Amino acid sequence: KQEVTQIPAALSVPEGENLVLNCSFTDSAIYNLQWFRQDPGKGLTSLLLIQSSQREQTSGRLNASLDKSSGRSTLYIAASQPGDSATYLCAAYLQGAQKLVFGQGTRLTINP
Amino acid sequence: EAGVAQSPRYKIIEKRQSVAFWCNPISGHATLYWYQQILGQGPKLLIQFQNNGVVDDSQLPKDRFSAERLKGVDSTLKIQPAKLEDSAVYLCASSGLRGGSSYNEQFFGPGTRLTVL
Numbered sequence: 001k002q003e004v005t006q007i008p009a010a011l012s013v014p015e016g017e018n019l020v021l022n023c024s025f026t027d028s029a030i031y032n033l034q035w036f037r038q039d040p041g042k043g044l045t046s047l048l049l050i051q052s053s054q055r056e057q058t059s060g061r062l063n064a065s066l067d068k069s070s071g072r073s074t075l076y077i078a079a080s081q082p083g084d085s086a087t088y089l090c091a092a093y094l095q096g097a098q099k100l101v102f103g104q105g106t107r108l109t110i111n112p
Numbered sequence: 113e114a115g116v117a118q119s120p121r122y123k124i125i126e127k128r129q130s131v132a133f134w135c136n137p138i139s140g141h142a143t144l145y146w147y148q149q150i151l152g153q154g155p156k157l158l159i160q161f162q163n164n165g166v167v168d169d170s171q172l173p174k175d176r177f178s179a180e181r182l183k184g185v186d187s188t189l190k191i192q193p194a195k196l197e198d199s200a201v202y203l204c205a206s207s208g209l210r211g212g213s214s215y216n217e218q219f220f221g222p223g224t225r226l227t228v229l
Contacts, residue, residue, distance in 0.1 A: 004154070034217065043116075043203055044155070044220040089154055099168060100145075100218060102154030 004092050006103035014111050015082060021075040021106050023090035028068045031093040035064050035075050038087045038105070047088075048075070080110045114139065116221035118204050124227045130192035133224045136185070137206030143167075145218065146179055146189050147203040155203055161187060191226075199228045 003026045013019055023033070032051045036044040048057045048064040050073070056065040063076040073090055087105040094101050117136040125131050137144050142163050147155035158177065160167040164184040172179070176195070181187040191198055201223040207216040 032217075036220075041225070043118075043222040044205075046217055046219060049217045091154070099157050099160065102156070104152070104154050 004090060004094075004101045004103040006088075006090060006106050008106060009104065010107040010109070012109040012111060013080060015080060017080050018076070018078050019080055019108075021077070021088050021090075021108070023073040023075070023092075023103055025071050025073075025092040025094065025101070027092075027094045027096045028071055029095040030068060031095060033064075033066055033073050033090060033092045034100070035062075035073075036089040036091065038089060040086075044089065082110045082112050084108065085110045116204055116206055116219055118202075118221035118224055120224055121222060122225050122227075124229065125194055127196055127228050128193040130190065131194055131226065132188050132190045133202050133204075133226075135187045135189070135204030135221060137187075137204070138208070138219055141206035141208040141219075142184075143207045143216075144181055144187050145205040145207075146187070147205065149201045149203055149223070151200070158189070194226075194228045196228050199226055201225050 005024045007022055030052055034049045035047045037047055038044050050057050050066040061078040066073050087107045089105045091100045091102040119134050123131055144161045146158045148158050149155040158172045159169040159179045161181040164181050177191055179189045203220050203223045205218040205220045207218045
C-alpha cells in the first residue's frame with residue numbers, strides 16, 4: 001500500500017524557535033513532493049514543491065528537503081511566529097499510486 | 113491570477129438527500145481533482161479529470177457519487193443519496209501543464225464543508 005506518514009500529529013513550540021516537521025513515504029519512486037499549509041476551516045495553500053530530481057527548495061523562512069533513498073522529507077521553519085500556527089500536510093506523487101498521496105498532517109502551534 | 117473557486121462554502125443536509133458542489137479551476141489548467149477530507153485526515157482523491165476525460169475515479173463511491181466536467185473547464189460533484197459518513201470537506205484542485213511535465217503543482221480551492229444529519 002502506498003502511504004505517506006507524518007510524525008508527530010501535533011507539535012507546540014514557543015515563538016522564535018527553529019523547528020522541523022517530518023514526512024515519510026513508502027515508495028522511493030516519486031515524481032514530486034509538495035508541502036501544504038491548512039488553516040482551520042480553509043483549503044490548502046501550497047508552500048513548496050520539490051521535483052524528484054531536486055534535493056531541496058526554499059521559500060522565505062521555509063526550507064524543504066527530499067531524500068528519496070530513505071523515503072523522507074523534512075520541512076524546516078526558521079524563527080517561528082504565531083502566524084505559522086496551522087496544520088502542515090505533505091503529499092507525495094507516488095509512481096506506484098499515480099496520484100498525490102497525503103499524510104495526515106502535523107498540527108503546529110506557536111506560542112507567543 | 114484568480115485561484116480555484118468553489119461553491120457553496122458550507123452545506124447542511126439530511127441523510128438520503130442529494131447535494132451538488134461546483135468548482136471552477138485556475139484558467140488554463142487542464143487537470144482538475146476532487147478530494148474528500150474527513151476531519152483529522154489528509155485529503156483523499158475521489159476523481160481526476162484531464163480536460164473533460166476521467167483519468168482516475170478508482171476511489172469514487174460510484175453508487176452514490178458522480179462528477180462531470182462537460183466542457184473541460186468547471187466541474188460538479190454530486191452525492192445522491194447522502195450518508196452520515198459523507199460529512200467532510202470536499203476540496204477541488206487544479207494543475208496545469210508546463211514544460212511537458214504531467215506532475216505539476218496542485219492548487220486548491222477553499223473547499224465545501226458538508227454536514228449530513
